[in-house]
Amino acid sequence: MTISRTLTTTVLTAGILAGGTMMATAPAQADQTPAVQAPAAQSSAAQAESGRTASAQADDRREEIISRAQTWVDQGVPYNWDTTHPDPQGKQYRMDCSGFVSMAWGLDDSLNTVTLPDVSHKIDKDELKPGDVLMKGGPGTEGANGHVVIFNGWANDDKTAYHALEENGSLGSVAHEVSYPYDQDDSFVPYRLNGL
Secondary structure: OHHHHHHHHHHHHHHHHOOOOOOOHHHHHHHHHHHHHHHHHHHHHHHHHHHHHHHHHHHHHHHHHHHHHHHHHHHOOOOEEEEEEEOOOOOEEEEOHHHHHHHHHOOOOOOOOOOHHHHEEEOOHHHOOOOOEEEEOOOOOOHHHOEEEEEEEEOOOOOOEEEEEEEEOOOEEEEEEEEOOOOOOOOOEEEEEOOO
């Protein structure tokens, strides 16, 4: 900016010495224009960086959910809704489908299929990402009436099957392929943990 003003002053002085008159408004306006636009540009850049940061945090959280679920799968934790098993940090969770999801999501307590919808929200099939769940939940799904599995990516391009992590009544903690929504049971609905 100093060089531009010095150059403008030099050109103006040379013009007056040559007997003419010159206007220096154009360079002065050019100097002011970037100063006015800079905050908007900085604001857009900050918003874009914030969006990338939130997206990166969500991706990290999803990886953590899958990793936590995988610990029980690797241990072959059996299904038992009357007992608990520790998460990687030693916190105890019920060894059933909803206890497994509660553990993977890092919830304070083992919820059930009736109460898991209180900490999550329904999403569309096309929005499913690893760490989301397919759930037959809500009122009336107490005990064996409900079930929930963790979605871990599509198994085919047609989106008719997906990779699931679950605490299964007959298989225990398992990673396997499941047909959408859950063995063709249309009462299963995609959900996402609130804040994810």
